[in-house]
C-alpha cells in the first residue's frame with residue numbers, strides 16, 4: 074500500500090536529531106569493540122526513518138546514543154539542537170520520560186508489574202495522576218489489542234504480547250520521538266501489520282518522529298528515508314521513492 | 327509538529343514510590359524472604375550473644391552478693407581462728423572504707439592513733455599497688471630486679487640503699503618494664519616502709535592476743551559451734567576480745583552457724599548403714615554410691631524427711647532440735663547454695679572488659695557484631711546488584727536517581743525492620759532460655775528485662791541501619807550510571 078505522502082516541505086524541515094562524528098567503543102577488559110565509527114546524521118522532525126543493517130552492525134548502539142541512554146565515546150548528539158551531554162540528570166530523566174519513547178529489542182518490561190502498571194509507570198514518573206494514568210493506560214493497551222490482559226504479568230505472556238506491551242509503554246507520555254528496535258520481530262504477519270499501521274498513523278496524524286531498526290521489508294512502504302548501517306558506519310541513506318525504483322536489488326544486503 | 331522543550335522531571339510522591347517498592351517485594355517474596363532470613367539470623371546471632379552476656383552479668387552480680395552473704399560464718403571463723411598475715415592485713419586496709427568498723431577494729435588491735443591510721447591506710451594502698459606490679463613480672467625479670475625476694479620481703483630488700491640503686495639501674499635498662507610510678511615516688515614509699523612494717527606487726531600482735539582470748543572462751547566447742555551462740559554468751563567473748571561484731575550481724579552469723587551444724591548432723595548420719603540404705607533403696611542404687619546430693623534430694627519432701635529422722639534416731643543420732651520441716655528447709659538451703667555456687671562458677675569470667683561483660687564475652691560480642699555486619703551487607707549488596715537491569719529500565723522510563731535510591735533504601739529498611747524484629751525476638755528467646763537451662767529456672771528473676779529490651783532495640787536499629795547503608799552504596803552507583811551502562815554491569 075502506498076500513501077500520497079510527501080516529505081515535509083523545506084520550510085518546516087526542522088532538524089530534531091543531529092549527530093556529529095559519533096563514535097562508541099565498548100571496552101571489555103582488553104578487548105575493544107568499535108560499535109560506531111563516526112556517524113553524522115540529521116533527522117528531521119516528523120520523519121519516519123528505517124535503519125537497516127546486518128546483525129552486530131551497531132543499530133542498537135546508535136539508538137542508545139540518540140535516545141540519550143548511553144554516553145558516546147567521542148562526538149555529540151543534539152536533540153532539538155540541545156547537546157545531550159549538557160543536560161542535567163533531571164532534564165535527562167524528563168527527556169527520556171516525556172519526549173522519547175523506547176521500544177527495546179529485548180522489551181525490558183518490569184517483571185513484578187502487571188501489563189497496565191508497566192504502561193502507567195512512565196506516566197507516574199511524569200507526574201500524571203493515578204486515575205488519569207489508568208484510563209490512558211487501558212486505552213493504549215486496547216490500541217495494541219491487549220485490553221483484556223491488563224492484569225497479567227510479563228511472564229504470563231508470549232513474546233509477541235510482551236512486545237506489544239512494550240510498544241504501549243513507549244507511547245505512555247505521547248512522545249515526540251519514537252525509537253523502535255525491531256518492533257515487529259516477534260509478531261505474526263497480521264499483528265505486525267497492525268503495529269506498522271499504528272506507527273504510520275502516529276507519524277501521519279500526531280507528527281511523531283519515528284526511527285525504526287528493522288529487517289521487515291514492509292517498513293519500506295511507510296518510511297520516508299532508509300539508512301543502511303554497516304560496521305558502525307552509515308553506508309547509505311536514501312529516500313523511499315529512490316529505493317523503490319530499484320526494488321529487488323536492495324534487499325538490505 | 328511535536329516540539330521538544332526540556333525541563334526538569336517532577337519528583338515522584340513518596341506514597342507512589344512506597345507502592346512500587348511494596349509491589350516489587352511482594353513479587354519477589356521468596357527472594358526477599360531469603361534476604362530477610364539472612365538479616366534475621368545475623369541479628370539473632372548478635373542478640374543471642376548479647377542477651378546471654380547480659381543475663382550472665384546480672385546473675386553474676388546477684389550470686390556474688392548472695393554467696394558473700396552466706397559465707398559470713400567462714401569469714402568469721404578465719405578471723406577468730408588465727409591472726410592475719412601481713413599481706414591480708416594490708417590488703418584489707420587498702421580495700422576497706424575508712425569508716426568501716428573493720429578498720430576501727432584493726433586500729434584498736436594495733437594501738438594506732440587516728441593520724442597514724444590515715445597514713446597507714448594510704449601506705450597500705452601503695453603497698454598493694456607495688457605488690458601487684460612485682461607479681462605481674464615474669465620470674466626472670468623479677469630475679470634480675472630484686473633477686474630472690476618475694477612478697478613484702480621485696481620492700482625489705484629494696485629499703486637498702488645499694489639494692490635500690492641497682493634496682494633503678496636495671497629498671498632503666500629494661501624499657502619493657504614500666505614501674506607504676508616514678509622511681510622517686512618508690513623511694514619515698516620505701517622510706518616509709520619500716521614504719522609500715524612496724525604498724526603491721528603491731529596489728530598482728532594485737533590480733534594474736536585477741537585470738538588467744540577467743541580460744542580461751544571456746545569452752546571445748548569448735549569455732550562454728552561457738553558462733554552458733556554469737557547472739558548470746560559467745561558474742562560477749564568476741565566483743566571483749568576486741569572484734570567489731572554488732573548485734574545485727576551476730577544474729578545472722580549465729581543463724582548461719584546453727585544451719586551449718588544441723589546440716590553437718592544430717593550429713594553425718596550417712597556414716598551409718600541404716601539411713602544410708604533408705605536412700606539407696608529409694609534411688610535404687612548401691613549404698614556405696616549414696617552422696618550428700620542424693621541425701622538432700624531425698625529429704626526435700628516432708629514425709630520422707632520424717633522417715634529419715636526416725637532412721638537417724640534409731641542409730642543414735644540425736645535429733646532433738648531437728649524437726650521434719652527444719653530438715654526440709656536445710657535441703658532447700660543446700661540446693662540453693664548448690665545452684666549459687668554453680669552459677670558463680672559459670673559466671674566467674676564475667677568481670678572487667680567491655681560493659682563489664684568480661685574479656686571473653688566482649689570479644690565474642692565484637693566478633694558477632696562483625697559477622698552480623700558482613701552478613702547483612704552481603705545480603706543487601708546481592709539483592710541490589712542482581713537488579714541492575716531493572717534499575718536501568720526504570721531510568722530509561724524517566725525515573726530520577728533519587729527515586730531509585732529511595733526505592734532501594736526503603737526496601738532494605740523494610741527488610742531490615744522485619745528481619746531485625748524477627749531476629750531480635752529469636753535471639754533474645756534463645757539466649758534467655760539457654761541461660762535459664764544453664765542456671766536453673768530459679769534465676770528467672772535475675773533476667774534484666776530492661777537491659778534486654780534495650781539491647782533488642784539496639785540490635786534492630788543496627789540491622790536496619792546496616793541494611794540501609796549497604797543498599798545505599800550499590801543503588802547510588804547504579805542510579806548515577808547512564809541507563810545502558812547500568813545494564814551492562816554484571
Ligand SMILES: Nc1ncnc2c1ncn2[C@@H]1O[C@H](COP(=O)(O)OP(=O)(O)OP(=O)(O)O)[C@@H](O)[C@H]1O
Nearest residue numbers: 099101106108127128129130131132133134135814
Ligand atoms: N555491551 C557491549 N559490550 C561490548 N560490546 C558490545 C556491547 N553491546 C554491543 N557490542 C558490540 O557492538 C557491536 C554493535 O552491537 P549492536 O547491538 O549495536 O548491534 P545491532 O546492529 O543492534 O545488532 P542486532 O541486529 O543483532 O541487534 C557488536 O559488534 C557488538 O558485539
Ligand SMILES: [Mg+2]
Nearest residue numbers: 132133178254
Ligand atoms: Mg540490536
